[in-house]
Amino acid sequence: MAPSEPPILVTCGLPYANGPCHIGHLRTYVPADIFVRGLKKMGEAPHFICGSDSHGTPIVVNAEERGTTPTELVTRYHDHFDEVFRRMGVEFDYFGNTDDPSNHRRTQAIVEALMEEGHVYPREIQLAYCPSCDRFLPDRYVEGICPYCSSPARGDECDQGCGRHLEPGEISEPVCKVCGSGAEYRTQRHYFFRLSSFSDFLVDYLQSLGGTTNARNYALEWVRQELKDWCITRNLGWGVKFPGSEDLVVYVWVDAPIGYISFTEEWALRTNGDWERYWRKPSRIVHFIGGDIVYHHCIFWPAMLKGAGYTLPSAVVASGMLKIDNKTFSKSRGYVVWVIDDYLEQGLHPDLLRYYLASYTSHTKELNFSWKIFAEKVNGELVGALGNFVNRAVTFTTKNFDRAVPAGELDPEVMAKIEGTVSLVRSALEEYEFKKLADGAMALADFGNVYFQGSEPWKLAKSDRDRCGAVLRNCLQIAKALAILLQPVMPGKMEVAWRQLGLDGTAADARFDDAHLPIEAGMRLGAPEHIFNRIDDSLVSKLDEIFMERIAAIDAKKGKKQGEEKMGTVKFEDFKSLDLRVGEVKAAEGIKGSEKLLRLLVDIGSEERQIVAGIAKTHRPEDLLGRRVVVLANLEPAKLFGVESRGMLLAADADGEAVLLAPDKATPPGTKIR
Incomplete structure (x- = not known):
């Protein structure tokens, strides 16, 4: 395959190596994988890069609470995410780790370049300090009140209110998260990125940025307000050392996106590629991210790249948020579905969840997951429509034509329907509308079922064998098209369909344009088998029970903790x-x-x-x-x-x-x- 011009690099927001993978993560990674597979079917040669986000205060706090080291914690969850992605069919060309030496080197090089250009400068600032713990409190070590909307907030983000990024020293009524004591503000020297000087650049850049409108419009709204310079150092021992300062590390939102570059370097080193072709020269860089990190990817990141002289992203694709059973997604309250424990270990095929995530709603809208709706979609759309059609076509041909594709003319209406669906799928990918892709392909399956049923091949087998053969060849042509068009969404299941059709090569290697190449008469079919199996009500009940038991256990634990707090005593002298x-x-x-x-x-x-x-x-x-x-x-x-x-x-x-x-x-x- 000839290299793309300009070359295409697709990345995903880095999973934070601080806990297990849930289906909210997959809202980003599965569509990105579908996009990459789709580009390949259009003759492009994209490369797909990701890795673990391994630094920041939450990892240090979590490691301290567990009695382990940040390195051990990160390694555990890096391996976990790598396993989950492989099992879910998300195929990265390289999956790195921001604590790798290459990312330390690249981060320091970029920070030094920003300093040389005058984009980074020192400033004395007030920082939250806990007298009880005798240390400064960076980011998640401190909690308090958002100075903008007065909601409870974390030290680096108003996570329960306006969602705004908070600079060190901004949070009101600071409290140490470690010991619960009230914190005070003390002066310390830190380093700032001169973000305010990039306002005009960002307005122009964002107006031409590709991707989804939710990312572009959200970022423009912030840029058109006053941008503040951004503190890029923290008081931590874990992270990338700030150049020339052993007691400071760079803020995690500096070195995390730089991972996109260092991971590309690592991939290039292993494949004799050229990383600068993507990050120093004109290229098409597409970021797939969650809707909660738009600010970082559309404001901080392009400004850093511009200041250091690197290639800018050409598109940012932001997903909508997730609900579980129409409840706001919340790990702490139990409204979560863990990918391994709740899904894969229950014997469910990864492609079923991939289809649900792609087809439930538009990529930018809120997605609701429930086991009941999941089962309904699988049973109605995958089993009842798609699987039923392919099975009928292959089984009927096997029975009446000795497993050979019959001769007969391909119906112009059928071919026009296939060509129209191919065109629709291409445009859906270009618009980052994966529901449009899935719905278009399923409409072709519905068309196939109507065509099969209306043609009544069971009657033609007795009265007009040639016409029966032509009908079945058209049905097999539709089945071939479906296997190609839906392969990016369900790569495993569509290979099963491909083998049943007896086609050469793999569904993965087939291009979209191959969907309307005539299926060869006389070609031998594979053995018919059901591609999808129904999800029984008993399994839905079991999965719901697991979900409800988790919520009940958390509620009981909270109740016990509250009871313990009520029973606490103090001495009279206190x-x-x-x-x-x-x-x-x-x-x-x-x-x-x-x-x-x-x-x-x-x-x-x-x-x-x-x-x-x-x-x-x-x-x-x-x-x-x-x-x-x-x-x-x-x-x-x-x-x-x-x-x-x-x-x-x-x-x-x-x-x-x-x-x-x-x-x-x-x-x-x-x-x-x-």
Whole structure:
């Protein structure tokens, strides 16, 4: 096969080597594999690259909790994902690891190039620091409140609110995730990528970026707002060392996408290829990613490449999100389907899930998975329509024509239908619409069933053998086309169909254009067999039971933990150390930029204290004036949204609403609570 001009490189967002593979992962990898297989059927020569994302604080935290090392944890899950992809028929040309020496070298080279061009600079910043643990808290080591939408957030991302990337030092009310203590902000020198200077470039670049509109439009919306420079160093021992600084590593979202380049280098080294042909010269680079990492791939990544002088991606294809049984996907709540334990180890063929992921909905829309719908699609579409048609064509020919393809003219209507479907499948791939591909091919199977049924070959076998032979040859031609067109979606099952048709070579090697090459009369067919088997209700019940038992176990564990928390005790001496007083609110106002926080001036008897409280959504400032409240007066001062807070109001949490505590009768400010 002649090399593509320009050459094509397809990548997938790197699976994070911190836990097992679930079907949410496959929402990215299966469509990408379908795309690559489809390109090959159109005469292209793409290369398919991926690997494990092996750095970052979550891996360090997880390794610490498990009593193992980051290296051991990463190795375990790297091997796990490699196994899952192979079993699911996702065939990468190279599957690497961002902790490989080649990625360390390439990352440092790119960072040094950015520094030489003035795109990276040092700055003194405020970082969350845990006095109890005696260390700075990068990314997932710290949790708190998003400064933009006031939702609970992780240190690097507002994962429960606006979804915005958070820079170090931005999160409000920081808490150490390791020990649960309140954190404070301290000054440290870090390095920043001058992202703000790439705004004009990114607007022009994104307007011409190929792929899916959800990726392009989301990124443009952010770029047209003010872009902030991006802190690219972290206080960790695990990761790629920042050039010239042994106590800092580069942020994981720097070295992870650079893995696309280093993995290409490793592939080229093993195949005598040229990695620079893809990353230093004009090429077609297509990224398949999840919808939750658009910001990183469409803003940070192209700006880094531009600044360091590398080839820019030509398309970013972002998938929609996933639901399980119409519930928001959540590993912590049990709304998850694990690929090995829940699917492959239950004896289910990988192609059935590949078909479901491709055909359920448009690639950019939300996909819902349930075992009931899964079984309905398999039984109705794969068994009842596709498998039934191929089996009838092959079985009837075997029975009446001694396993030989009969002679007879191919019907122009049949050939036109096949050619039209080939054209539709090509356009579906170019539009990254895999449901359109699957639906188009299944419409051809439905056409075949109607053609077979309407032609009544069982009657023609007795009255007009030549006409019967022509009908069956047309049916086998449709079956051949289906095996070719659906091979990217169901590579294993379509090879079974190919062998039944007795065709030379493999379905994988056949091009789309071969679908309308006439099937040869007289050619011997293989032995007929059912390509797909029905999924019984009993199996659906078993799979649902596994799913529900997981949710029940998690709920029970949470209930037990909550019960343990309720039963916790403290010593009387510890309680006596709390300086609790009655206070009176003298002034109250909102804090600019925060929807949750209010700045209060509270009389606590001996003085008036400035206290920041997260009650703006439930209390109007004017309604608080003159109110008696309960104040923890000896709480360590903290800064929230840049405003110093010297105390805390006590409140009850009533279904997420703050109910302020107060004395039940008039009590002077400053009265001690004992």
